[in-house]
Amino acid sequence: MNLNNKTLIIIGAAGRLGREIVGAALESGANIVAVDQSEQALQVLQAKQGNNKGFLAIEGDITQAASIQRVIAAAVAKFGSLDGAVNTAYPRNDNYGRSFFDVTYEDFCENLSLHLGGYFLFMQQCAKYAVETQARFSLVNMSSIYGVMAPRFEVYAGTPMTMPVEYAAIKSALQHLGSYVSAYTKGSKFRVNSVSPGGILAGQDQAFLDRYNNYCREKGMLEPKDIVGAILFLLSDASEFVVGQNFIIDDGFSL
Ligand SMILES: NC(=O)c1ccc[n+]([C@@H]2O[C@H](COP(=O)([O-])OP(=O)(O)OC[C@H]3O[C@@H](n4cnc5c(N)ncnc54)[C@H](O)[C@@H]3O)[C@@H](O)[C@H]2O)c1
Structure with missing residues (x-):
């Protein structure tokens, strides 16, 4: 996929999927602004890139409008333009991931605020930038198959894992927000789509x-590398008229 001359922000760049997206987008010729809340993890990413002139790592938080605005300004100051972004952040509080009956009202609301609220804010600020500057801009949000289908709870039987109720609310709402913002920004060159992976390998138990x-x-x-092709496509000019869609990548799990 050709991303030559494009400048892209990757939020959650130090995460499992983020690291893979950063590497693949750099290989496709893009300038990358790698953003994460974890300064320590960003330093590891920066060390890997050395003096790469097409790479900038900045600490940023999608739950703070000023922080997002600082990241957008830094991207434009360093590379002269901004053509798109991927939001692959995974904000959550310490109680995230409990079983349905153990989730408190406070934790439900806090996780929605951090994750869905953060994705809303980043989407709003990217759209604002694109509308105000009349820039062509492609935003890709990471959703999940669990924003589309009911969980198959039986696959978690006998493990400490579950499919958190907050996640279902967040990822389904995120897909619809993409439709909302696509409709709202009609007439501009801003577009937003989401990618919904199935589960990603991370040392889960064999049963x-x-x-x-x-x-x-x-x-x-799947592995992170199995997801990146669709993301690069959505960032590229090859998908210029793909707007407000959700791409499911799950080897048929949700069929
Ligand atoms: N891993 C999976 O199985 C899977 C499957 C489907 C969808 N997803 C989605 O893909 C995205 C990435 O998942 P992952 O497994 O790479 O997660 P991860 O936890 O490995 O990485 C997420 C990164 O986001 C950063 N982050 C958290 N809060 C932030 C904030 N407020 N501002 C900026 N950065 C912040 C973290 O520091 C971390 O580096 C998530 O949205 C997740 O829901 C993951």
Whole structure:
């Protein structure tokens, strides 16, 4: 995928999916502004890039408008333009991931504020930048198959994992917000789409993987590198008229 001369912000750049997206987008020729809340993790990313002139790492927080505005300004100051972004942040509080009956009202609301609220704010600020500068801008939000389908709770049986109720609310709402913002920004060159991966391999227990993989066609749970092709496509000019869509990448798990 050709991303030559494009400047892209990657939020959550130090995360499992973010690191892979940063590497693939750099290889496709883009200038990358890697943003994460974790300064320490960003330093590791920066060390890997050395003196790469097409790479800038900045600490940033999608729950703070001023922080997002600072990141956008830094991207434009360093590279002269801004053509798109990927939001792959995963904000959550310490109680995130509890079973349905154990989730308190406070934790439900806090996780929605951090995650859905942060994605709303980043989407709003990117759209504002694109509308005000009349720039062509492609935003990709990371959603999930669990924003589309009900959980298959049986795959988690006997493990400490579950599919958190907050996640279902956040990721489904995020897809609809993409439709809302696409409609609202009609007439501009701003577009937003989401990518919904199935589960990503991260050392899960084998019995769980076997149960999960049974629902898939070939590979089962995927690796971060299996997701990036769709993201690069959405960032590229090849998808110029793809707007407000959700791409599911799950080896057939949700079918
Ligand atoms: N891993 C999966 O199985 C999977 C599957 C489907 C969708 N997703 C989605 O993909 C995205 C990335 O997942 P991941 O597994 O790479 O997560 P991760 O936890 O490995 O990485 C997320 C990164 O976001 C950063 N972050 C958290 N809050 C932030 C904030 N307020 N501002 C800026 N950065 C912040 C963290 O420091 C971290 O580096 C998430 O939105 C997740 O819901 C993941």
